[in-house]
Amino acid sequence: MISLADLQRRIASGxxxxxxxxxxxxxxxxxxxxxxxxxxxxxxxxxAQNAGPLRGIAVGIKDIIDTADFPTEMGSSIYKGFRxxxxxPVVAALKRAGATIIGKxxxxxxxxxxxxxxxxxxxHAHTPGGSSSGSAAAVGAGMIPLALGTQTGGSxxxxxxxxxxxxxxxTYRLLPAVGVKCFSWTLDTVGxxxxxxxxxxxxLSAMTGRxxxxxxxxxxAPRIAVVTQDFAGEIEAASVxxxxxxxxxxxRAGATVRTLTLSKIFAEAWxxxxxxxxxxxxxxxxxxxxxxxxxxxxxxxGRLDESRDIPPAEYDEAQAIAARARAELAAIFKEVDVLLTxxxxxxxxxxxxxxxxPRINRLWTLMGVPCVNVPAYVAEGNLPVGVQVTxxxxxxxxxxxxxxxxxxxxxx
Amino acid sequence: MISLADLQRRIASGxxxxxxxxxxxxxxxxxxxxxxxxxxxxxxxxxAQNAGPLRGIAVGIKDIIDTADFPTEMGSSIYKGFRxxxxxPVVAALKRAGATIIGKxxxxxxxxxxxxxxxxxxxHAHTPGGSSSGSAAAVGAGMIPLALGTQTGGSxxxxxxxxxxxxxxxTYRLLPAVGVKCFSWTLDTVGxxxxxxxxxxxxLSAMTGRxxxxxxxxxxAPRIAVVTQDFAGEIEAASVxxxxxxxxxxxRAGATVRTLTLSKIFAEAWxxxxxxxxxxxxxxxxxxxxxxxxxxxxxxxGRLDESRDIPPAEYDEAQAIAARARAELAAIFKEVDVLLTxxxxxxxxxxxxxxxxPRINRLWTLMGVPCVNVPAYVAEGNLPVGVQVTxxxxxxxxxxxxxxxxxxxxxx
Numbered sequence: 001m002i003s004l005a006d007l008q009r010r011i012a013s014g015x016x017x018x019x020x021x022x023x024x025x026x027x028x029x030x031x032x033x034x035x036x037x038x039x040x041x042x043x044x045x046x047x048a049q050n051a052g053p054l055r056g057i058a059v060g061i062k063d064i065i066d067t068a069d070f071p072t073e074m075g076s077s078i079y080k081g082f083r084x085x086x087x088x089p090v091v092a093a094l095k096r097a098g099a100t101i102i103g104k105x106x107x108x109x110x111x112x113x114x115x116x117x118x119x120x121x122x123x124h125a126h127t128p129g130g131s132s133s134g135s136a137a138a139v140g141a142g143m144i145p146l147a148l149g150t151q152t153g154g155s156x157x158x159x160x161x162x163x164x165x166x167x168x169x170x171t172y173r174l175l176p177a178v179g180v181k182c183f184s185w186t187l188d189t190v191g192x193x194x195x196x197x198x199x200x201x202x203x204l205s206a207m208t209g210r211x212x213x214x215x216x217x218x219x220x221a222p223r224i225a226v227v228t229q230d231f232a233g234e235i236e237a238a239s240v241x242x243x244x245x246x247x248x249x250x251x252r253a254g255a256t257v258r259t260l261t262l263s264k265i266f267a268e269a270w271x272x273x274x275x276x277x278x279x280x281x282x283x284x285x286x287x288x289x290x291x292x293x294x295x296x297x298x299x300x301x302g303r304l305d306e307s308r309d310i311p312p313a314e315y316d317e318a319q320a321i322a323a324r325a326r327a328e329l330a331a332i333f334k335e336v337d338v339l340l341t342x343x344x345x346x347x348x349x350x351x352x353x354x355x356x357x358p359r360i361n362r363l364w365t366l367m368g369v370p371c372v373n374v375p376a377y378v379a380e381g382n383l384p385v386g387v388q389v390t391x392x393x394x395x396x397x398x399x400x401x402x403x404x405x406x407x408x409x410x411x412x
Numbered sequence: 413m414i415s416l417a418d419l420q421r422r423i424a425s426g427x428x429x430x431x432x433x434x435x436x437x438x439x440x441x442x443x444x445x446x447x448x449x450x451x452x453x454x455x456x457x458x459x460a461q462n463a464g465p466l467r468g469i470a471v472g473i474k475d476i477i478d479t480a481d482f483p484t485e486m487g488s489s490i491y492k493g494f495r496x497x498x499x500x501p502v503v504a505a506l507k508r509a510g511a512t513i514i515g516k517x518x519x520x521x522x523x524x525x526x527x528x529x530x531x532x533x534x535x536h537a538h539t540p541g542g543s544s545s546g547s548a549a550a551v552g553a554g555m556i557p558l559a560l561g562t563q564t565g566g567s568x569x570x571x572x573x574x575x576x577x578x579x580x581x582x583t584y585r586l587l588p589a590v591g592v593k594c595f596s597w598t599l600d601t602v603g604x605x606x607x608x609x610x611x612x613x614x615x616l617s618a619m620t621g622r623x624x625x626x627x628x629x630x631x632x633a634p635r636i637a638v639v640t641q642d643f644a645g646e647i648e649a650a651s652v653x654x655x656x657x658x659x660x661x662x663x664r665a666g667a668t669v670r671t672l673t674l675s676k677i678f679a680e681a682w683x684x685x686x687x688x689x690x691x692x693x694x695x696x697x698x699x700x701x702x703x704x705x706x707x708x709x710x711x712x713x714g715r716l717d718e719s720r721d722i723p724p725a726e727y728d729e730a731q732a733i734a735a736r737a738r739a740e741l742a743a744i745f746k747e748v749d750v751l752l753t754x755x756x757x758x759x760x761x762x763x764x765x766x767x768x769x770p771r772i773n774r775l776w777t778l779m780g781v782p783c784v785n786v787p788a789y790v791a792e793g794n795l796p797v798g799v800q801v802t803x804x805x806x807x808x809x810x811x812x813x814x815x816x817x818x819x820x821x822x823x824x
Contacts (some may be wrong), residue, residue, distance in 0.1 A: 078497070079497055085494050087477060089698050091700045092695075092702060096702065173598075177597075182588070185590060208724065210724045242440075283504075283588050284501055284588065284590050286501050287504045290504060290507075312620065316806070402613060
């Protein structure tokens with residue numbers, strides 16, 4: 001993978017030109033993307049900017065995020081050739097920080113479940129995950145140092161786990177979801193993929209102008225609670241192994257590690273995530289569902305068919321449950337610094353007919369808290385498996401610092 | 413004005429056809445809009461649907477809200493000829509309920525401060541208010557029974573007050589702001605303009621599928637607290653008169669009326685509304701500001717110039733203040749049913765070089781609570797002045813019922 005922080009240091013010192021950094025990505029895409037299919041389109045003439053912390057950094061943008069300079073097709077023929085007038089704010093923020101948008105990456109249709117043709121860079125017979133398939137694969141394959149995706153269920157953390165990339169789903173609305181095709185306004189969250197945790201911190205800090213997101217010079221050993229989410233169904237051996245490895249490594253490195261059983265309200269919140277998501281999706285995609293039903297991708301259309309006519313009162317109750325769970329989670333964080341849990345129920349599944357299951361990610365998207373995927377284990381078949389570090393709402397710097405602590409502990 | 417509820421009753425009984433109801437609006441627009449300038453474009457061939465609670469209802473859509481069948485130009489040459497692919501969810505909801513979108517209504521550029529050419533229907537020498545200028549004028553002039561606008565500062569309640577229309581700014585995110593050009597994602601709220609409170613209730617209930625928003629057969633006399641917002645600057649005699657008239661009428665009709673002085677946290681929240689709005693606007697309009705600076709409307713551009721580089725920490729502190737004020741407001745509502753306050757600092761100002769001042773509306777937009785404008789008084793020059801009824805977050809039905817109580821009390 002290409003380290004953003006490393007490129008930054010080499011560009012800042014003059015050892016590497018911004019143009020040469022960008023050329024490295026262009027060459028990697030030319031060499032590898034014909035086999036991976038991570039990009040929808042690319043600007044082969046893209047040039048580096050000459051200022052800004054992200055100069056020379058080639059960024060891939062999930063194709064549900066508006067770009068003024070590229071079509072934005074939402075992974076659906078319904079949006080074939082669609083040209084937004086403006087860049088989404090997150091794209092504008094990248095450009096302002098000096099980055100170069102090198103192309104658009106594949107997305108499942110409207111960021112739902114119908115797989116793209118993208119393959120897992122570590123084993124082409126396996127899924128890269130979704131819905132941010134192209135962004136995860138492009139970073140995991142070492143073609144680009146930074147990519148944007150979005151998560152409504154588990155569409156940032158899961159594909160990052162599957163592709164062996166680091167990723168952050170920041171606190172809800174730290175990055176605006178404006179100019180991003182909406183699936184659920186309560187849940188949709190823009191996230192970043194990069195080679196490692198320091199790279200995420202540099203990218204997110206540059207986009208937001210928040211210096212406090214950069215990693216501190218020395219990271220204090222965090223108090224970690226390991227959470228297994230028993231309500232979320234069975235976990236495969238590879239993910240169990242990854243979580244145990246991570247917990248042990250953190251403890252060896254000096255962290256305080258204990259297990260925590262989440263109370264009943266979190267099982268309820270996990271359960272009603274789908275109510276919130278589908279009630280809102282029927283509004284967010286109302287035009288497409290009503291006017292272009294026959295052109296909708298089949299898995300998404302089936303999900304919408306199944307979830308028609310959720311009563312508003314059921315949605316209101318779901319939102320009330322979410323609010324109670326958020327309050328209880330805030331109380332948990334008075335006792336521990338971060339939570340450690342699975343990033344996915346297992347290694348990337350074989351085949352390209354599914355992008356995998358977001359059931360282990362849903363609760364955290366609904367809570368709105370910052371989550372970081374840290375690659376922790378490689379299962380048979382060269383299949384990456386990550387773990388997730390979660391910090392309190394608004395404490396993205398804490399999530400990144402603890403994830404960095406864990407990343408370094410796992411390397412020892 | 414054209415009453416939506418009255419049209420509904422006549423269409424349901426067979427006394428009026430949906431086509432005839434629609435034709436009434438077409439004729440009114442043809443007769444009056446050349447003098448008022450409320451519409452950006454119109455479909456002269458628009459037909460009524462034959463089913464749904466809003467069949468035969470002609471609706472005007474503020475031109476920052478995406479429509480698949482009309483250009484969406486944001487009141488700015490930057491978006492000249494722009495065609496969204498899809499209808500915004502609020503537009504799709506109207507169509508699903510049977511309504512006919514008859515045209516797009518004028519908006520200040522990006523819903524900010526630069527006036528449109530629209531005039532006040534009650535006195536053409538005065539502003540109709542903004543930013544939802546066309547929607548307020550079109551309903552106030554009796555051209556259409558329903559229109560959509562948006563409020564970030566005071567862009568629904570103020571123009572409704574100025575144009576003598578009823579209006580509701582519903583609870584934050586009761587109506588999704590998806591597909592609506594963003595100015596501030598914490599504040600932007602889609603609202604409705606109609607002839608009276610019952611019309612608002614019928615429209616909002618049909619859009620959301622929420623029967624509980626319809627007015628009850630009999631409305632209990634509410635406990636009302638009158639709030640003067642002393643922190644928000646001087647109030648003109650016309651608005652003072654309107655508020656006194658409304659309070660006295662409510663009391664005569666049996667309501668419990670008392671005055672309430674808002675505590676210091678609300679003055680602070682009022683003050684930091686601008687911080688939240690401008691910090692987010694710099695992100696929401698980043699592409700336009702960076703790439704099309706010369707084409708931006710001058711008042712908006714000046715505001716953006718003045719508010720560059722608000723530190724993230726100042727924004728975070730503003731959001732924390734807003735959260736504290738929301739909690740304190742919820743506590744106030746344990747003692748009273750609704751708050752009654754000004755809808756605007758006075759009657760619609762003379763001239764078309766300003767859309768008036770949103771300073772009396774800001775706090776309520778930031779609180780996210782439902783607000784209803786009720787026309788209460790006509791000042792010299794045939795200039796309407798409204799008052800605002802505010803209920804707790806999520807209790808839009810309560811806001812509408814109390815507003816209806818007041819509306820009827822004022823007629824006695």
